[in-house]
Every structure is written in C-alpha cells, then in structure tokens.
Amino acid sequence: MTLMMSLLAGLLAAGAVVLMLRRTLLDVVFGVAILSQAVNLVMLVSSGWAEESRPPVLVEEGLATAAGTVSQVDPALYQDPLPQALILTAIVIGFALLGFLTVLAARAFETSGSHEVGELETEDAP
C-alpha cells in the first residue's frame, strides 16, 4: 500500500509540474489542483498504513463512562490523527487558492483576450 501510494503521489506531482509549465491558463489551473492532491497524499501516506487500525474517533476508551471512570487509550490501535487534521485544513485552503486562481485566470483572460499565460507580460507595461 505504502509503495503504491508513494508512486501515486509521485505520479500526480510529475503530472502537476508538467501541467503547470504549459502555456494555457486552463493547464496551469489543472496543474495547481493536482499538485495539492499530491501534497496531501504525501502527508497522509507518510503516516503509514495498517489494515487493522481504526479511524481516530474514540468509541469507548478515553471517554468518561456513566460511572465517571476513564479507560486509557492505546494509541497503537488508531490511525495517526495529526496528518488528517493538517490535510483537512490543507484541502480547504487548497480550494480557496484554486478559487482565487480561477478568478484570476478569468480576469486575465478578460483583460488580455488570450488563453496563453505567456502573453500576460504585454499587459504588465504601463
């Protein structure tokens, strides 16, 4: 699993870089979208995988029971919650930035009338 997912992350990163280096606005938008997917995978896959581990949602252990007692949580049973928390915000931030990028691309197109990122420079000059 780890190997396959590492390869998947690498593959996505490679595709993302190729797309971002292309000349049309749409390709760049696609590239940024894919790159954030790849980075999220890197974080998650780094935390390791085991078939039998549980999602980090406590069921009975570590919670106060009706009697008020608390049993100790065995961390080895659970998947690491930290990368998940980091990725969760990363996904939302990635979306927000992608949103900004799409609007920027649309604005660039409206201004220059071109799909090509290379032609934006002509609009730079005052």
Place this chain on the structure above:
Amino acid sequence: MLATILLLPFIGALAIYFWPGGNARVYKNIGLAASGLALALLLPLTLAFDANAPVSFTLAWMPDIGLDFSIWLDGVSLFWAWLVLGIGFLVVWYAGHYMAPDDGPRRFYGALMLFMGAMLGVVLSRNLLMMFVFWEMTSVTSFLLIGHWRHKKEAGAGAKRALLLTGMGGLALMAGIALVAIILKDAGLAASLTWDAVTDARAEILGHSLAVPALVLMLMGAFTKSAQFPFHFWLPGAMEAPTPVSAYLHAATMVKAGIYLMGRLYPIFGDLDIWLLLLGGAGVITMLMGGWLALFCHDIKQLLAYSTVSQLGLITAYYGFGFRGVGEEGVVLTLDLMLVASHAFFKAGLFMLCGVVDHGAHTRDWRKLGGLFRKMPYTGALTIAGCLSMAGAPLTLGFVAKKLFLEAGVRQGAVSGTLGVVLMWAAIFATVFTMAYCLRLVILVFFGKPRDPEVVSHAHEGGPGILFGPAVLVGLSVLGGLYVPAVAAPIASWTNPLFYGLDPYYTFAFFTKLDFLFWVSMVVYFVAGPLFFWLPERLGAVDALQKRVAAFITFFDKSMNDWIPAFAGWQRGIIHSHSLGRNSFVVYGFAFGVVAWFLPFGDLRAAAFEWQGAGTLVGALLLVGGAASLAVLLFSRKTIFRVLALGAIGLGVAVVFLLYKAPDLVMTQLLVELVVLVLVLLMLRTIGLSDHKPLRGALRFGAPAAGALAGVVVASLTFLAASSPDQAMPGPAKDQTIASFYLQNSGYPAEAGGHGGQGSNVVNVVLVDFRALDTLGEVVVVAIAALGVASLLRWRRHPTREQILAALPDPAQVASIGDFQLPRQSPLVLRCLAPVVAALALLFSFVLFYVGHNAPGGGFIGGLLTAVALLPFGLASDRVQYDSRFFRHTYSIIPVGIVFAVGTGLAAVALGAEFLRSGYAKIPVPLLGEWGLSSALAFDVGVYLVVVGSVLTILKAFSRS
C-alpha cells in the same frame, strides 16, 4: 542603563525627524542632549568598571542559533563607546556652527544621530550577528551623510562608491561570521556567537580547517570599512561629505569600525601564520600609498583624507606586527587602542580646522592660500599642534603611537624572518611620508607669501564656538603625550585582563629599549621626512598623478554602473523572465532539486517493500486509475474529458483517504471536489475553450525533465518517510508521539484534571482545541483568498461594459464545452427541486457541524456542505438568485466568522486562561437533562462561517459574467 545608552542616539534621531516645526538649532540641541546624556550615563558605568565582570544586557531572541539581542561593556567596548559618543558630541557641536541653517538640517542631524547610534551598536554588540546588523547600518547612514549635498554630483558618486565597497565587505563579513558559527558547531560548542564565547573557543577555531577562510572573509569586511589596499579608494571620495561628517567618519566611526573588528579578531586569530602577511602586508602597502598620494594633493581636505588612509594602514600594520605565531618570543600588543585614540583626536581636530579654513578663506586649495597664519592665528596654531601630533613630534600622543608602532615593527622584524624584516623597513620608510605631508599642510597653507592675495586678504578667523571642538581634540592629542599614563593606564587596565590574559599594567617609557634599529628609524623619519617635502614639485608629476587617480575612480564608477545592472538583468532573466513557464521551471526545478540533493536515495534499498495482501492490490488499482486519469488530463484534446479526469483523480484520492481511515477527510474531499468541478465549469463558461499550445524552446525538454524530477523526488520522499526507522511500526499511532498525546487527551474530561478536549473525534478536537491557533491562521488564509476574489471583482468594474463584452468570447462558443452543451436555461426539474434539495442539505450540514466534535464532521465540513446546499440556487436560476441581496454580501459573513473565532480565544483570555484555551460546561436543559457544551463549539462556528462565506464568495465570482 547600557541599553538606554545605546538607545539614546536613536531616540535623538526619532525626535529630530518628528519634532514639529523644528529648525537647525533645535536639531543640534537634540543631538547634543542625546549624546551628552549618553556620556553622562556612561560615566558611572566607567567608574564602577570591573574588567572581569563586564556589564551586559541580553534579550533572548533565537538562542538556538546564537541570535540574541546582546550588548555588553567590556574594556574594549568602554573605550570605543567614549570615543564614539565623545567625538560625536563635539561633531554635533561643531556642525551647529559649520552647517548653514537651511542646509537640510532635519536630514543631516537625523542621519548623523543614526550614524552615531549605529557605530555605538557596533562597538557595544556582544553578539557577532548583532554587530553585523549595526555594521551594515553604518554603511547605509554614511551613504546618506556623504551624499548630503545632493546638488554636488561628486558627492552622490562618492556616497555610492562608499556604499558599494563597504556593502560588499559587509557581505564577506557575514560569510565569515557564518563560518565561525560552523566552526563552533563542529567543535560541539554552544551556539552562542558572542565575542567572549568566540574568544574562549580560540583553540578550537585555530584548529579547524575553516579558520583561514573565516579570517580572510572577516578581514575583507574590516579592510573595506577601514579603506585598506586594495579597497582604499572610496575614502577620499567620501570627503565630499560636509566637514563635520568627514571629521566623524575619519576619526571615530565608519573607518574605525574596521579597526575595531581587527582589534577583536587579534586575540582570536593572532596566532595564524597568515596574520602577519595579511595585516602587515595590507597595512604597509596602504601606508605607503596613502602617504605618497597625500603629498600630491592640492585640496587640504583631500590631503587629510589620504593621510587617514595612510594612518589606518599604520594601525592595521600594527595589528599585523602583533603576530604571535612564533611562540613566546612574539610581540604582544597591549596598547593598540593608544594608536586609535591618538589618531582619532588629531584627525577629528584637523578635519574640523580644515573646515574652519574653508569657511574663513572660502577655498581649501593651497595653491590659492599661503601666509594664512597672520589672518587666522588660532586656527593656525591649533593646526600646527595637531600636525605635530600627527607627525609624531616628541611629547605628543602621536609620538607615543609612532613609538609603539616602530617598536612593534622592529621586534617583529627581529623574530619573524624575511617577511617581518621587509615589512619593518617598508613601514619605517612609510612613516617618512607622514612627516612630509604634515610639513606641506602647515607650511603651504599658513606660511610663506599668499599665492592669491585676493583670497587671503579676505580670510577671517573662526569664532570661539567653531574652534571649541578642534581645540579640545587637539589639546587632548598633545597633552595626552605629556602625561602618557593618563591615557595608557585606563586603556591597559580596561582591556588587558579580559582579552589578552595579561596583568592590568602597561609598559611604556620614552627612553627605554634603546634599540639600535629604533633610533635608525627615528633618524630616517626626522631627516628624510623634510626632504620629501619638496618632492612633488621636483617630480613635476602632480597633475599627472592626480589624473591617473581620477581616471581609475572614473573607471571604477563606470564599471559598477555598467556591470551591476548588467548582472542584475542577467540574473533577472533567469529567475524572473517574462515567461511564466520559464519562471515556474526555475522555481520547481530548484525546489525539487534541493530536496533531491538532500534525499537519502540509498535508504530506498533498505526500505523493504511489504506485501500487504488486499491492501497492496487495492493500492495498485488506484495507481492504475490515477495514471489513466492523469494521461487523459495531460493528453486529451477534449476539455470535458479533462475536467472529468480531474474529478476522477479527486475521487480516487477520496478513496485513499477512506483506506487510511480518515472519515473527515473523505467528506471534506468529496465536498471540495464537487465545488471544484462546478468552479472549473463556471470558469470555462467565462474563458471558453482554448487550443493546445505546444511548448517552445528549451522548455519542451525542460518541462518533462522537471516533471520526472518532481515525480521521483515526491515518490521517494513519501516512501522514505513512511518506512523510516522512526516508523518502525507502520500505520497506527505510537506511544510517546504527538499523536498519542492527542489520542489520549482528546476525550479526557477536564474535570479529571487532564487536557479536556471533551470530544471523541480526535481530528476535530485537534483542529478546534489542541491546534486551534493553527486553525485560526488557516481560516484567515481562506478568508484572504476569498477577499482577494472579491477585490478582483471590484477591480472588474473599472473597464467599461463594452470593453468587457468585446473581450468576451462568442456566446455560441462559450455555451459548449467539448461535446457537452450547457443548457441555455436551467432545467425545470432542477429549478423545482433546488429548494427541497437545498433545505435537506442545509439541515444535514447543521447536523454534521454540530456532531463534529464527537463524530466525523465539524466546522469545515459543515461549512462546505452549507455552501454546496446553496449551490443549486445559483445553478438553477442562473443569475437571478445570485444577485439577490443575500448573495451579494456573502463576503461580509467572513469577518463575522473571524470575529467569532478570535472572540472565543479572547474570552478565554478574559477568564484568565491562555488564548483559545477551551472550556466545558454542563448546562441543565429542561426535559433533556444535562447538555454538555464546549467552548470549542463557538470557535467552530467561526470556522463554519468563514468557510461558508469564502466558498460562496468564490463561486459568486462567476455568476455575473
């Protein structure tokens, strides 16, 4: 107290810049008050001074890398602080009489106080890195001061030259300090980069192979600052500064910063073999050259400038003669600061007197002067006294300095072989020039017949105010020699114990050490010196030499003016060209290249591949699916297929999240993918379809190469990280990690004394409780992106409607994306069902939000779902609903959310806890029993609102096009 002293000049500068309606007088008085007060504060510290326990003041900033705000007052710093502040005070006093009141006084006095503060910072810094900061500050402020007279072209050129050369030296100094830090780290010493720590680590530093490079780099800094050959030529150009600045810059600041640094380096590096060659060589060459060039000057201020070059060479050579590499017989310097004090006194005084002559006779060219003594007797007498000291006449401080220097030279010549002997004779010869140019200065200006009677007859003496400063300084430089212990005793007792490990005594006597060579040198000096007086006229080469020097300066200026922009342009062409593709290539290539450089690829073999049965098979399937989608995304010509492939990849990643047991991530990912899909389609509706444009030039090969590099790096990095030894047990969280802390404390009730997260969904508790500050920052990033979108829309209103319409693509073309026709009008079904679906989705989003603390869900997910629920309104009614009042102001939800989140944190502060610390309460509710409520829920409301507002704002961006 010490920090106050350092702050006072800066406070003075601020007061000058902000004093309402001030004039030159007010500024001068502020400057006098600031430097005078600093001197007054320094006095008790001096009286209570204990060389073994220097006063210090430290504010920790980044102690792990040795970066602290750290100042101290050891003996060396004490001496320099007196010099900087004392001469500074006199310079401000003098400037009050010298500068015209309308001559940009705010700029002038402000920069002068900053200059004083910067130099004070250099000498008081205990930390090397901090000294570097002040060091650079002296470069910048001296640039402002040298170029003060903006109407003079040469002033600007001189200022630029000074900044360029000392700036380059500053960079070298920084590199040198970095090398010292590396050496200390290699030696396993603490990161503390203070002068005392570095001096204590002398043995480790000298034993390290980087010792010589470190020394050379730091000396580059010192040499550029102190105008040592081959960096000497900025200093004569700096005399274009107003005379008070010249006096200060040549005597106590700027050029002396380099000398100060040599003095600090001497106890550390004085044993290196290269020490004598570097300092002795550069110093002696500088002495010879400066002295020679000073002989040929017409402008007496320029003569003084070259004499500074020569004298700085003398001090540098003196440090060089302190070379101790030959063991016990080597020379030990004990009174190096005597040379500094002697030069500072007479040079500051002479520069000021030169300004008095300029004021009185309106010229500084000796070819128009002569016989000025009758007109300006006080100035003349003071100049003669100052020149006597500079020339080293007996019973002056200059004599003491000269004797110390010659003795050191003679002793070094005796012990360190050919190099020492050559340097010794060169140094003895070089002192001859000093005598010669001193004679020229005095005789040509003040005696003989007036060369231009018109000029001389109108000359007038300066007032007592303007003569006060030079009188004090010249007086010190003469009287100091009458009773040497008055100057030498404090210097020896301050500096010797701590720095040189010597007893606090000094040895100096006029007629001890009747060394034969020493007397030879004195004879050469007093006999040959006057002979050289006539040399320039005899050679008849004055103008030729002046021209040659001027030609070199012009060449340097032109080269800098041509090369620096050319280099900058070349650099910019690489890292910031006009092509986004090329820029991106550099950025990604560099980023992944750096990671690749440090990545231990060798460990990949060790990282065993583990067959995980079904898991591996599912992973392989996902990999194949991802590759196929990526192929479509990369190579398909049909845009709609590419959009779908993008969605497919997003869904595939959601499946990965599922396999990694991350329910929150799966929900977030699915919702975001949905919104991204809508977003991309909306964008396509605006910009239409585009043809594939093949890459041009080197990028055709560069892009696949960069992609391949990125792929290899990311895949290897991930695999290595996942199978590193730290992850010996892949998968579940381990003991003694952050993860285990979060897991064990997340659900733990607060009343039991633990970190009560009061939630069973650990991911959500991490987000809203353990790492709430992080989340707050991230939410703000989302908000900023959304506000960026809103501002882009605002910007759009500026072009006229016709322009926009003209720029828009043909509607017939826009409506179709590939083979897929966007309906002109929303389908009836969608319009009818939208409210129902939206209502259900909204309800569900509230549920997800509320249960988030204990089950998958929470503010992010709830917010996304709420935005998605409102989406059908936009799609169904095309533009009608989005322009309604509610949707128009979506972005105003965002600040409400941020206020909510920050307010939760502040509420905790108000209750006496840390920012964002969560609380928990059980509220009795009728019929339902107790209702547990965590304050983290309020924080999550803030997150929720920001997400809803941001997503709606972004989607709305396309509604009106």
